[in-house]
Amino acid sequence: MNKISIGERAFDVVNVTIMLILMVATLYPMLYILFSSLSDGNRLIAFDGVLLWPQGFSLDGYKAVFSNETFLQAFKNTFFVLIVGLIINLSLTSFGAYFLSRDGLLLRKPIMFFIVFTMFFQGGLVPLYLIVKAYGLLNTLWALILPSAVSTFNLIIMRTYFQALPKELEESAFLDGAGHFTILFRVFIPLSMPVIAVMILYYGVGHWNSWFSAMIYLRDQELFPVQLVVRNILLDNDNANMIGTSTLQHSQSVAETLKYAAIIVTTAPILLLYPFLQKYFVKGVLVGALKG
């Protein structure tokens, strides 16, 4: 008995050590960005090695982000897409889920197949692009909203949830003379808040993260969402118009911290919110997995 417990203790020590290393490996890149964003740009450029604390202290990067027109406009665009997108996402997904969770509909099975088939086979990037163009959505924010109005995966999650609600609810509402829309909005949705929360998170994160559709569908910079602006700053070093400072040296210094500040500004909201929402995300993954 004693022998096992020594072995087990060794196992526990190794296990905890592995976890600690993993946590450091996960957190350090994020901390590095945070420290860099708070550093003095010139000292940061000169600095070599493992950053354990901000080099000097300066909020110039953040000031540059928040005083910049392009960035502020990008936030407005992203919020528009987020709000309008979510309204469309949630209505269509709950309509679809309600329909697909009803019994006794002749066309339910064929329609289900019609929908699920799109998970496994798509027309492809270029035909979708041409169709979006043909609908006249090119260079409008609708191009970021309509092509992803329903996620089949989310639709199935919600349908699974609706199916699990007791059948008597619907029947008694029917006897009271309620129609399907009333049942959906007055009975089903109030009872489905956990899954609605999951939907808001999934669709919301999707809108927040999206940059590729913006890159291919939008031309005017005034329409760009946050992620595309951040991409241009981070990867194309497109920050010439971001910094309105006088001397070259100062602008180089701001350009350096601006990149990191931009990362923090766009990442922090989600990372700060997420620990509180973790259980909903986890629930979403699990409900989704049941009927993959």
Add this chain to the structure above:
Amino acid sequence: MTRLTKDLIRNKWLYIMMLPVLAYYVMFHYVPMYGAIIAFKQFVPAKGILGSEWVGFKHFREFFDSIYFFRVIKNTILLSFFNLLFGFPAPIMLALLLNELKSSWFRRVTQTITYMPHFITLVVVAGIIRYFTLSDGLINDVIAFFGGERVAFLQQPESFRAIYVISEIWQQVGWGTIIYLAAISGIDQQQYEAAKMDGATKFRQIWHITLPGIMPTVMIMLILSLGNLMNVGFEKIILLYSAGIYETADVISTFVYRKGILEFDYGYSTAVGLFNSVINFTILLLANYFSKRVSQNSLW
């Protein structure tokens, strides 16, 4: 009246509710699927999809004969293969280790932290990768400190796959454990009690109870990953690659993007994309078929 008309009339409100959803699927999935026939046409935007001339398999032949064919297929398969080889077992191992943690507080903290990168946007992850791998970036500073030579990793074709796979694991390993942890929590605890009575060590318990317990989940996840084998995360590649490393980084979907969206070669790029979709679909069917025969686990 047929049964169908009766059904439609009786449930008219339900069907009306479904109408916008169906309209979405038709407009943004089936119309593009139909649009994919330009893979067999010499597509001229002015003539439209219907009006353009048929050219049969010309675009496909062109692709198969081009110097890019072998390169993009090889890159797609290798990148996916390495990603699957290292990325698939990683969350399973982490879930097994997390499950053995004694302190539930420590376990929760580990989970919360390792889930975090999942929520960092791809654009930012790509930015972090870019800065860390610069020749004066963090990784090179560390290499130089130990006397090594500085290397501009992202400019080097031979580093790309490692960068891709490692960053993928960094971002997804924690999140990937959720599904396995749920499967583990469904295992009957009495089995462990019995094993302990028989003097089974930790490793033997994991090997003989936990692993078989989560096998059905592992199989389903494997089928899904195999079905996505030819769908490497192309947004990440577009964010990271540059012409200098196309040799290893250019995959089918990035090739389609460049040819179609950037070079306006619509018919050709659609043909390449269609080829990719058909292969994907076939692999998924095969994976599902084999899994059904071997382990009774399947998607449908």
